[in-house]
Amino acid sequence: MIELQGLTKRYGDKTAVDHLTFTVRPGVVTGFLGPNGAGKSTTMRMLLGLDNPTSGDVRIDGKHYAQLSEPLKYIGALLDAKAIHGGRTAYNHLLCMAQSNRIPRHRVDEVLETVGLSAVAKKRSKGFSLGMGQRLGIAGALLGDPEILMFDEPVNGLDPEGIHWIRNLMKGLAAQGRTVFVSSHLMSEMALTADHLIVIGRGRLMADTSMSDFIEKNSRSFVRLRTPQQERFKDVMSRAGHTVVETGDGAFEIADSDAAALGELAAQHQLVLHELSPQRASLEEAFMQLTAESVEYHAGGQMGSAPAGGPGAPVPAGMGAPGAPAAPSPYGASPYGPSPYTPGQGAPQGQPGWQGQGAQGWPQQPGQGGQAGAPPAPPAPPAGQEWGAQWRDNSKKKGR
Ligand SMILES: Nc1ncnc2c1ncn2[C@@H]1O[C@H](COP(=O)(O)OP(=O)(O)OP(=O)(O)O)[C@@H](O)[C@H]1O
Numbered sequence: 511m512i513e514l515q516g517l518t519k520r521y522g523d524k525t526a527v528d529h530l531t532f533t534v535r536p537g538v539v540t541g542f543l544g545p546n547g548a549g550k551s552t553t554m555r556m557l558l559g560l561d562n563p564t565s566g567d568v569r570i571d572g573k574h575y576a577q578l579s580e581p582l583k584y585i586g587a588l589l590d591a592k593a594i595h596g597g598r599t600a601y602n603h604l605l606c607m608a609q610s611n612r613i614p615r616h617r618v619d620e621v622l623e624t625v626g627l628s629a630v631a632k633k634r635s636k637g638f639s640l641g642m643g644q645r646l647g648i649a650g651a652l653l654g655d656p657e658i659l660m661f662d663e664p665v666n667g668l669d670p671e672g673i674h675w676i677r678n679l680m681k682g683l684a685a686q687g688r689t690v691f692v693s694s695h696l697m698s699e700m701a702l703t704a705d706h707l708i709v710i711g712r713g714r715l716m717a718d719t720s721m722s723d724f725i726e727k728n729s730r731s732f733v734r735l736r737t738p739q740q741e742r743f744k745d746v747m748s749r750a751g752h753t754v755v756e757t758g759d760g761a762f763e764i765a766d767s768d769a770a771a772l773g774e775l776a777a778q779h780q781l782v783l784h785e786l787s788p789q790r791a792s793l794e795e796a797f798m799q800l801t802a803e804s805v806e807y808h809a810g811g812q813m814g815s816a817p818a819g820g821p822g823a824p825v826p827a828g829m830g831a832p833g834a835p836a837a838p839s840p841y842g843a844s845p846y847g848p849s850p851y852t853p854g855q856g857a858p859q860g861q862p863g864w865q866g867q868g869a870q871g872w873p874q875q876p877g878q879g880g881q882a883g884a885p886p887a888p889p890a891p892p893a894g895q896e897w898g899a900q901w902r903d904n905s906k907k908k909g910r
């Protein structure tokens with residue numbers, strides 16, 4: 511069990527972690543969520559004694575990390591996959607860790623096998639890819655067979671097989687009664703893995719709740735319907751007091767209603783239904799709804815941003831047809847701002863918002879809209895010049 515009590519960390523005038531109080535319990539996977547800079551890694555570092563709290567307390571099974579004599583046997587952690595001695599082989603890296611905690615040598619072979627790195631055990635880790643480094647970090651966390659495991663964004667860089675594997679690993683460890691605390695920005699993955707959620711924003715606790723309660727409290731439920739008799743359907747539903755929202759793909763959504771009751775109402779009026787499905791918003795939508803106010807770092811450009819409200823954002827009836835720009839998000843302002851383009855059409859060219867500075871700080875040239883989600887192409891060199899010549903000029907000035 512991990513217990514935080516009023517845990518606070520300030521760096522100068524920046525409060526990275528602000529009076530956090532919560533408990534991470536055994537037997538479940540607890541997801542640790544928050545926008546960039548929310549304080550997740552800082553919290554995890556304080557847990558391992560890598561940073562000292564400004565005030566408050568954090569304990570592992572009732573003790574401070576420094577009080578654990580062979581800590582790898584109590585808590586295994588992956589905070590930064592690159593924080594290893596690149597000149598050591600994977601095997602030797604793990605062997606050093608094992609020897610420092612009186613863990614038998616055979617565990618090194620076992621965990622290398624578990625994470626799928628046996629074949630490269632004798633290779634130096636500096637040549638490892640990001641995903642291989644993550645696997646080695648996970649092997650280190652498992653080495654002491656600890657009751658508590660903590661992972662900071664463990665799926666970064668893992669391939670689909672690796673993501674599937676770590677999901678099952680974390681669920682399996684929790685099912686054995688261990689405490690599993692994991693941060694991630696991959697909401698779809700968290701939705702499949704975590705049972706409980708701790709959400710923070712700007713260092714403060716925003717939610718400490720089960721996954722299902724979190725989604726229920728922070729998102730809307732609605733019923734999705736599809737009918738070939740669209741006009742009569744809208745008429746019948748409106749008369750019954752329902753607000754019908756067009757999704758833009760030929761379907762309708764009716765919020766906060768019962769699918770069975772809507773189906774019966776349609777049957778009474780002999781309306782044919784091709785679809786009748788109760789829906790609940792995703793963890794991603796619920797997370798964005800809750801944390802919209804506490805997002806500190808907004809992307810400057812609009813490139814690659816999804817239509818407000820995400821794919822399939824409903825369009826109030828009469829406000830749009832398929833292919834029309836999405837309506838305002840039902841969840842309030844998107845932290846990524848409105849989309850400047852129509853889904854599926856790529857980025858517009860020469861529109862306001864696409865000129866000026868691109869995502870990489872390159873001045874955008876007219877006609878260089880590029881693809882949604884892709885970084886802009888570098889600008890064309892000024893007429894009569896090529897960039898190499900300009901660089902050579904500048905290097906001469908700097909005495910290179
Ligand atoms: N050593 C440090 N010195 C100064 N400021 C720091 C230090 N470490 C973290 N911070 C600041 O503390 C805040 C929280 O950072 P932290 O890395 O904990 O966030 P995070 O939730 O892990 O973010 P991300 O999702 O991007 O990993 C940030 O504003 C960061 O700049």
Ligand SMILES: [Mg+2]
Nearest residue numbers: 550551552662
């Ligand atoms: Mg972090």
